[in-house]
Amino acid sequence: MKFVICLLGVTVYICVAAADEQLRVALKSKKVLSVPETSLPIAELALENSNLVDSFKLLPVTSGNMGSSFASINKTFFEISDLDLDAIVGPFDMSLDLVAESLDIPYLSLTHDTSQVKKRNTFEMLPDTVWAGRAILDIIEVYGWAQIALFHDDYKGVPLVEQLVTDHSVLVRAWRLPAVAERHHVNQALIQMRKSRIQTILVMCSKENTRLMLDEALNLAMLSTPPYHWMFYDPCLESQEDLTKYTQIQVNFTVISLVDFNNTLKAGNLSKTELALGCDAFSMLISFKNQELETLIGNSSSPQNDTGSKLGNSIRKASLTGHTGKIAFDPQGQRMNVTLTLSTVSGDHTYPRGMWYSHTPMSVPNLILNTAIFPLNQTRPFPLVGRKVKVVIIENKPFTMLKRDHASRQGNDRFEGFSIDLIEYVAKELEFDYELYLVHDGKFGSQMPDGRWNGVIGELIAGNATMSVAPLSINANRESAVDFTKPFMTRHISVLMRVPTYETSYFQFLNPFSPMVWMIIMLAFLVVSWILYGLEKVGRSLDRQTNKDLPPVTIRESVWFIFGSLVQGSTEPVASSLPGRILTSAWWFFALILISSYTANLAAFLTVKKIATPINSVTDLAQQTKIKYGTVKDTGVKNFFKNTQIDYFAKMWAQMSEVEPDTMVDNETAALKKVKTENYAFFWDSTVNKYHTQTDCDLMEVGPAFDPKGFGIGVPPGASYLDQLSMAILKMSDRGILEGLQSKWWDISNCPDLSGGADETSSLQIENVAGVFFIVVGGIVLASLVCLAKYWFPNVFRIPEMVTQKSFLGAMLPKKVNTDDDGVDAEQL
Structure with a gap:
């Protein structure tokens, strides 16, 4: 009586032979270039964990290459036929599947059957994922989740996606990772998931890909964020060590498995799936030995096919409990009556969350949850205390600037500005450390045509930074991509x-009056001069009837008198006639108001820059x-x-x-x-x-x-520390710290204030009053020219003696003026 255990998918076959009371196990060497380890350690470890070391003896044998080609199948067929075996146990292989069916030998497969046609003699030790799908749907229904993200890395995730999609009450988005994923594959998938705003995540990946996903989720601050619910379908707890290593952030994971989380299996660096299922396979074989192997299998003279057939029938009827729960098979050779364990992992502690049973009475629900210590997979807030976080900044005065000697400085000491002081106060308030770095493209952040974000926003979405401290304005578009604190x-x-440039003019003294006013003043000057001339001429002609010594009136004297009155010159004599004096009084009043208004306006115009x-x-x-x-x-x-x-x-x-x-x-x-x-x-x-x-x-x-x-301070979407940052900003505002920082970086002006009408009082410069000097110089030049002309051409400028001595102004003086005791009269003067 002989048994063969073929652990494929690694590198060897293991053949088990039974002789009398002891089962002898023969190891069959097999070289597969893509898989470095052998099945011998698995077999030995399985026997040790099952306490069956004394019941089996391992013997090495040799074999050909594994494959599905005709030559490989033919070689495998003759080799197994020569061994006269009664059972095969190992990972699924197409060649062994065909040979086992041909020789009528039971094949206990440790992995899923990937063939299109189910064989009668193939038994899957690993339950179908359909049971996991039903369990997940029950969990979704209990907690009312409307959408879920699924990450898988092989074919077994496809039917699970189809199963979840058929339930129209939940929206499913799936990402298939490569079998050997790289960091950027996982990073992009997680970022896409975060953009979709899905908060429930189911991971159904290999140990290596699961580890990579956990590390990337940590970098993206997605493990520690309360909205996210992480579930892992890990039948034999391959990722147990990875799930319990994040003690520093105290997150919780929900693990769905066949094996109890506190099981005593010790796999070391070997596959826990092969170990657990191999232990159950050995236990099943030894149970047949304890039940009278002679009865089940027959004596050594029995035909092989008859023995294998009896053993297959016994396996179909078997019902026992192993490391992976209750072991029973349906007519198609698949596990039935599956029991799944729900465990909550919080740091390095594990709590039993509940059980899921595939077959229960009508009145009993499939999902039975224990009284929760805390809500299922409800992660705790991400503690900033004592952690060092990355803060992305952008160079923008006066928020963030490089110090003048930044080349000789390192780290955060290279920067200064309002934002630098702000994050320093926030970090002190929340007791965390930080590392500043400049955004690589120098942009604040805008959504590009392909949907991706650049700049500071892109850094937050990509998970490169825990927060941003920059003059980042809060708008609807950015709010849809990241979260913001209260505005600071x-x-x-x-x-x-x-x-x-300032308006400058040498004739700025003309600015108090508009050109129209100057024209009206000039016109008034000429009109009043002519009117005064007319009034005095008429009045003088009447007075000459009584006083024939009165000199005649000239227009030149009238103009000179009006001009002197206008510019407040020395004009001692006044008009002699009553009409002339009335006009003169009105002109003086006009000149008084005009000169006062001009003086006031001139002072303003000459002392204010325009x-x-x-x-x-x-x-x-x-x-x-x-x-x-x-x-x-x-x-x-x-x-x-x-x-x-x-x-x-x-x-x-x-x-x-x-x-x-x-x-x-x-x-x-x-x-x-x-x-x-x-x-x-x-x-x-x-x-x-x-x-x-x-x-x-x-x-x-x-x-x-x-x-x-x-x-506002930007953070990745859903970050749990958002409220902590907002509270710190509000405290800074209440204490006047924000106002003090604004005064520090903005109230530093030495420039004139140009905000209120763009005017500023200033001292007069030479260009403001140069026109006055030009007039004086012009007067000097004109007077000199007239003097020279009069000297050179005396006949042209000769004035009659009578007019010279008895002018219009002289006639206005009284005939006798007593100036002193000597009684000198005006004629003598």
Whole structure:
């Protein structure tokens, strides 16, 4: 009586032979290049764990290569026929499946049957995944989950996906990983899953892929986030050590398995699946020995086919309990009456969560849960305390700047700014450490045409950073990709321009009156001069009837008198006639008001700088084409113009994006250079623009700001530490720390304040009053020329003696003027 145990999928066959009381096991060597280990350690370990060492004796034998070719099948057939075996136990192999069916030998397969046609003599020790699917559906129903993500890495996940999809109450998204996945495969799959906002994850992968997925999920902060529910279908607990190694973050996993989590099997570096199922196979074989092997199998003279057939019938009727639960087979050779164990793993502790039974009475549910210590797979908040996290930043003054001597510094000490002080206070409040790094592409974050995100947002989604501390405006598009804390600052959009040149004029003293007023004053001067001349001429002609010595009236004297009165010159004599004196009084009053108004306005005009600002608001900018305008690509400001429904903003976006696309710059530094060197207006955050206007006196903000939004700390979607960060920011606000930081980095201006009408009082410069000196110089030159002309041409400028001595003004004096005791009269004077 002989048994053969063929452990395939590794590198050897194991043949078991029974002789009298002792079962002898012969090891059959087999070389497979793709698999390095042998089945001998598995057999020995299975015997040791089953306490069957004394019942079996291992003997090595040789065999050909494993495969499904005709030559391989033929060689396997003759070799097994020569061994006169009664049973085969091992991983499923197509050659052995065909040979076992041909020789009528029971084949206990330790893995799933991958053949298209089920054979009568093949028995699957590993239950079909359909039972796992039913258990998962029952769990989903109990907890009311609406969607689930499934990760698998071989064919056995496909029927499970189909089974879950047929239940229309749950949405299923599946990702199939390569059999030997690499880190980027798992990373991309997890990121896609996170974008889909699915929070329930079922992992059905190999030990190596499961380990890689856990590590990547940890890097993406997805193990420690409360919304996520992690479940693992691991029949024989291959990943037991990996699931219990994350003690530092205290997460919980739900494990669905055949084997109890606290089992005593010791596999070491070998396969736990082969060990557990191999132990059950040995136990089944030894049970037949204890039940009178002679009766079950017959004596050694019995035909082989008859013996194998009897053994197959006995296996179909067998019902025993092993490491993988109750072992029983249906007519198709598949496990039935399956029992699955639900375990909750929290750190290095394990708690029994419940059991699932494939066959129960009508009144008993299939899923029976124990009283929960805490909700199923409810992960605890990710503790920032004592941890070192990565913080992504972006260079943007005054939020984040490199120190002048940053080349000689290392780590976080290279940076300074508002954001650096902010994260320092937050880290101190929450007692965690951090590592700062600059975003690689220098962008804040915008969604690209392929759906991926770049910049700071992309770093958070990719899991490269635990949080971002930057002037990152909160908008609906970004909120759909990542989460934000409470705002630590409010910003608007404003326009940054170069300060225009000041208006300067040598004749600025003419500015108090408009040109029209000056023309009216000149006209009034001429009209009043002629009217006074007429009034005095008429009045003098009447007075000459009584006093014939009165000199005649001239227009020259009348003009000179009116001009002297206007400029407050010395004009001692007055008009002699009553009408002339009335007109003179009115003119003096006119001159008084005029000179007072001119003096007041002149003081203001000469002591206030006027800036020639062609743009005073955003609407002014939209209505002109001389000054170009734009913003930085892939930013929230650009998205505002792109998505706005306001007419003039939409018009400006068309101008920026289509008519003049060169106005869109790559970064803030390029924009500042463009503002200083070109006729260019830059739309940007008001907080940053304010800083630039206070540190660079050649720049100014124009017009009222618009589009208010908040700056917040960004975190990956669903991060459990979001509330902790928000609470820290609120505490900083209550304590006045945020206001103090703003004063520290913004109240540093040495530039004139140009925000209120763009005016500033200043001292007078030579260019402001040079025109007055020009008039004096002009008067000197004109007087000198007239003097020279009079000297050279005396006949032209000769005036009659009578007019010279008895002028119009002289006639206004009284005939006798007593000036002293000597009684000198006017004639003598």
